Amino acid sequence: MAETPLQVTQPQASSPETPSVAEVLVDAAKTNVLKVQDYSKLCLRSLTNLVTSPRYMPDTLVQMDDIGVGSLPIVLLSGFFIGAVLVLQTGAQFERFGQTMLTGDVVSIALVRELGPTITGLLVAGRCASGMASELGSMQVTEQVDAMRAMGTDPSRKLVSPRVLATLLTLPLLTTISVFVGLLGGMVASVFSLRLDATTFWERAIHVLEFSDLMQGFTKSLVFGFILATVGCYQGLNVRGGTQGVGRATTQAVVASSVMIIVADTFLTKIALFLADKVF
Amino acid sequence: MAESPSSLALASQTSSEVLIQFSDVRISFAEGEILRGVSFSAQRKETLVLLGETGSGKTLALKLAAGLLRPDSGTIDILGERVSGMSERELLGLRRKIGFVFQEGALFDSLTVGENVAYRLHEDHVNEEEIEPRVREILEFVGLGDTLDLLPSELSGGMRRRVSIARALVSRPPIVLYDSPTAGLDPITSQTIMTLILRLRDVYGVTALLATQRLQDGFGLANFHFDPATRHVRRDGAREKASLTVTRFLVLRAGKIYFEGSPEELLAANDPYLQRFLI
Numbered sequence: 001m002a003e004t005p006l007q008v009t010q011p012q013a014s015s016p017e018t019p020s021v022a023e024v025l026v027d028a029a030k031t032n033v034l035k036v037q038d039y040s041k042l043c044l045r046s047l048t049n050l051v052t053s054p055r056y057m058p059d060t061l062v063q064m065d066d067i068g069v070g071s072l073p074i075v076l077l078s079g080f081f082i083g084a085v086l087v088l089q090t091g092a093q094f095e096r097f098g099q100t101m102l103t104g105d106v107v108s109i110a111l112v113r114e115l116g117p118t119i120t121g122l123l124v125a126g127r128c129a130s131g132m133a134s135e136l137g138s139m140q141v142t143e144q145v146d147a148m149r150a151m152g153t154d155p156s157r158k159l160v161s162p163r164v165l166a167t168l169l170t171l172p173l174l175t176t177i178s179v180f181v182g183l184l185g186g187m188v189a190s191v192f193s194l195r196l197d198a199t200t201f202w203e204r205a206i207h208v209l210e211f212s213d214l215m216q217g218f219t220k221s222l223v224f225g226f227i228l229a230t231v232g233c234y235q236g237l238n239v240r241g242g243t244q245g246v247g248r249a250t251t252q253a254v255v256a257s258s259v260m261i262i263v264a265d266t267f268l269t270k271i272a273l274f275l276a277d278k279v280f
Numbered sequence: 281m282a283e284s285p286s287s288l289a290l291a292s293q294t295s296s297e298v299l300i301q302f303s304d305v306r307i308s309f310a311e312g313e314i315l316r317g318v319s320f321s322a323q324r325k326e327t328l329v330l331l332g333e334t335g336s337g338k339t340l341a342l343k344l345a346a347g348l349l350r351p352d353s354g355t356i357d358i359l360g361e362r363v364s365g366m367s368e369r370e371l372l373g374l375r376r377k378i379g380f381v382f383q384e385g386a387l388f389d390s391l392t393v394g395e396n397v398a399y400r401l402h403e404d405h406v407n408e409e410e411i412e413p414r415v416r417e418i419l420e421f422v423g424l425g426d427t428l429d430l431l432p433s434e435l436s437g438g439m440r441r442r443v444s445i446a447r448a449l450v451s452r453p454p455i456v457l458y459d460s461p462t463a464g465l466d467p468i469t470s471q472t473i474m475t476l477i478l479r480l481r482d483v484y485g486v487t488a489l490l491a492t493q494r495l496q497d498g499f500g501l502a503n504f505h506f507d508p509a510t511r512h513v514r515r516d517g518a519r520e521k522a523s524l525t526v527t528r529f530l531v532l533r534a535g536k537i538y539f540e541g542s543p544e545e546l547l548a549a550n551d552p553y554l555q556r557f558l559i
Contacts, residue, residue, distance in 0.1 A: 054403075139388075147386035150346050151400045151447075152376035154368070 038238070042160065043230050049154075049161040059162040067128050067163075068170030074123050075178045082119055083182030084189035086110060091194045100194045104204035107186040112209055112217045113272075116179035118265050121224030124171060125257040129232035132163055133253035136236025137246035145237065155237065164229040171225030172218055179217065212276035220268050224261045231257040297324045298357075299455055299487045300345060305354035305364075307340060314340055316535040317354070322487055323526070324454075329498035330491040331557060332532035338491035339383070341532070342457045345489060346380050347371040358455065376404065379448030379456040379486075383463055385440040387432040393419070393443050394428040400451045418446045422476055438469035445476055449484075456480065458490040462497055474500045475513055482506040495557045502527040502543040531557070 019027075049055075086107045094100045136159055139145050145155050183205055190196040235253040239245045300322040307315045315337045322328045330338045343349045344356055347363045356363040361374055387396050397415045406414075419425050422442040432440055441461055448456055458477065462470035474497055480486055482505050492498065504513050529546045531539035531554060539546065539554055546554060 142389070143382050143384065143386035144388055146343075146348055147380070147382055147388070149348055149372075150375055150378070150380035150382075151403065152372045153403055154372055 039230070039234050042156065042234050042237070043226075045156045046160045046164040046230060046233070049157045050165060054157065056158055056162050059158065060165050063162050063166030064170050066131075067124065067166050068174060071124050071127055071170075071174055072177070074127065075120055075174050076181050078119060078123055079116070079178035079181040080185035082115055083107060083111060083185030083187075086115070086182070087186040087189040088193055091190060095194070100190075100196060101200060101204065103190055103194060103196065104186070104201040105208040108183060108205035108208055109213060111179045111182045111186075112213050114265075114269070116182060117175045117217050117220035117224060118261065120171065120175045120178045121221065121228060121261045122258055124167070124174065124225075125228040125232075125261060126254055128167065129228040129235075129253040129257040130250045132229065132232030133235040133239075134246055134250045136233055137239035137249045140237060140239045141242050141246060160230075160233040160237070163233055164226065167225040167229035168222060171228075172221040175217060175221040210276075212272070212279075216268070216272040216276070219272065220265065223264055223268060227260045227264060228257040231260060298322070299324050299359055300328070300489065301355075301357040302341070302344075303355045303357075305341075305344060305351045305356060307344065307349065307351050314535050315344075315351070318532070318535070318537055319354075320530055320537060320540060322489065322528075324487055325481075325485045325526075327481060327488045327490060327501050327527045329501065329527060329529050330489060330532060331495065331498060331529055332491075332493070334493065336532040337535050338532060339459050342380070342459050342489055342491055345455075345457055346375055346378055376400070376451065377453050377455065379451075379453040381441070381444050381448050381456065381458045381461055383459045383461075385432070385437075385444040387440055387443055387447070389432050391431075392428065393424070393430050393432065393435070396432065396443060397447045397450050399447065404451065414450060418450045419443075421449075421479075422446045423472075436469075438465050438472060441465065441469075441473055442476060445473070445480070449480060452484065454487060456486045456488045458488060458492075460491055460493065462492065462494055470494070470497070471500075475506070477501065478504060478513055479506045483508055498527065498529055499543055 087103055090106050091100055091103045094102055094106075136145070139148075139159075145159070148155050148158060183202070186205070187198050187201050190201045191198050232253045235249040235256070239249045241248070298321045300320075302318055302320050305315055305318045306313060314335075318337070318341065320328065330341060332338050340349065344351055345358060345363070347356075347358075347366060351364050354364070358374065359377055363371065363374065366374065387393075388399065391399070394412075394415050397418060398411050401411045401414060416425060416428065419428060422445055424439060424442055424446070427435065427439065427443070432443065435443065445458075445461070461473050461477065465473065477488070477490070478501060481488060481501070490497065490501070504515055506513050528542060529539065530537060531546075533553065539549065539551070541549075547558070549555075
């Protein structure tokens with residue numbers, strides 16, 4: 001140690017030990033298992049907080065406004081044009097067999113079961129998971145989260161659960177709106193491009209749907225909402241490394257939630273199809 | 281806030297009750313062991329000045345005391361309760377009895393000054409009609425009565441620090457932890473902050489841990505007191521030193537306690553390392 005102010009303390013030279021490949025892999029595996037464990041605990045806490053007090057309903061309403069109303073423009077725009085492009089693509093194929101009237105059926109099923117929840121989930125993930133990660137990340141690096149804990153508030157209750165609940169409540173609504181607007185877009189495209197009757201398109205689109213289709217779309221939007229909110233919050237609360245870390249967490253939140261939504265979609269589809277055969 | 285002359289007498293009553301007790305506390309991170317068997321205690325109305333270089337573990341000690349971190353080994357008792365063995369839920373309750381002033385203030389940047397200070401009162405479900413007068417009162421106490429509707433980004437560094445002190449004090453906790461309250465501030469603003477800490481100590485008799493790199497902060501607390509009767513800070517005479525609240529120094533070095541004692545003992549210490557703080 002330096003004994004005068006002019007001396008500079010130097011760290012003691014230690015013999016460099018290069019870790020083996022196995023050690024590096026084991027460390028990486030442990031780190032990832034730990035992350036999964038922390039994420040799972042956060043998910044569980046965010047749900048159990050909803051059934052015990054204190055609950056932060058004003059915060060939930062603010063988040064619902066931000067997530068629901070705030071995401072409405074992009075959901076409306078993208079929903080309309082996805083419906084329209086779906087009609088253009090499938091209609092071109094059906095025209096070869098003279099079955100263009102089936103377009104309404106296909107577009108409706110595709111939107112309700114698959115594209116409505118998935119595209120809405122991905123869009124809201126891009127907008128809101130990143131927002132949650134950056135907001136909570138900034139709070140984390142400026143010690144606001146610690147300040148909250150120091151004042152006797154559980155951050156998972158105050159910050160995570162309202163966001164999770166708000167997303168769970170608004171994403172199914174956004175998905176419903178997206179599907180409706182998508183069908184409108186599809187109807188417009190089918191009238192002007194395929195020369196189909198609007199009433200026929202709409203009737204076929206509605207009548208082809210079964211209860212299991214609606215349940216599939218609804219369940220997916222719930223799961224996707226839970227994924228994007230928890231991933232966004234988890235990334236935000238685990239920011240390390242100042243503003244650079246906030247940027248990294250924001251990117252990771254979007255990437256991780258989008259990938260998880262697509263992966264979950266595959267499994268949910270398989271389960272839904274199985275249940276549709278057995279239950280509905 | 282009411283500052284009656286009797287408040288000083290109240291604050292000067294010494295008590296042997298130990299409010300903060302660290303026993304052989306150790307904590308490690310990836311870079312190594314930061315605290316290596318730290319033991320100390322603070323009695324009611326005592327101010328313990330944690331002095332040390334950057335990275336010596338001062339902030340860690342404060343965060344451990346508030347239960348924001350858990351020690352690897354050793355025990356920490358706050359207000360007679362074993363913090364190191366509590367669940368997070370139990371800790372949330374205990375933390376309401378502790379005020380924490382963070383180094384950079386850590387104010388909620390999306391809330392106004394008034395909302396920041398009122399935060400804890402809202403959490404404690406204090407009557408809405410009671411909240412505003414209490415917030416105004418504490419903001420007046422720190423000299424920021426006209427900043428109620430401003431955002432933290434509209435305040436200077438010193439003002440943010442004072443709001444942070446007001447926020448920590450609004451629920452009148454018996455223990456306050458100050459993390460480098462004067463770090464990065466100019467001498468005049470630092471003096472304002474230290475005067476405020478003196479007033480809190482002498483008016484309310486809070487028990488405090490004050491982490492700092494500036495020795496003059498500690499000596500300021502040891503050698504001066506706030507007289508509520510005249511509303512002035514006065515240098516202590518020999519008689520007052522014997523009767524007023526106790527200020528002790530604790531120097532941390534390389535994760536261990538290097539020195540523990542009174543200001544006089546620190547001044548008299550003929551140790552090269554301690555002498556560096558006195559320059």
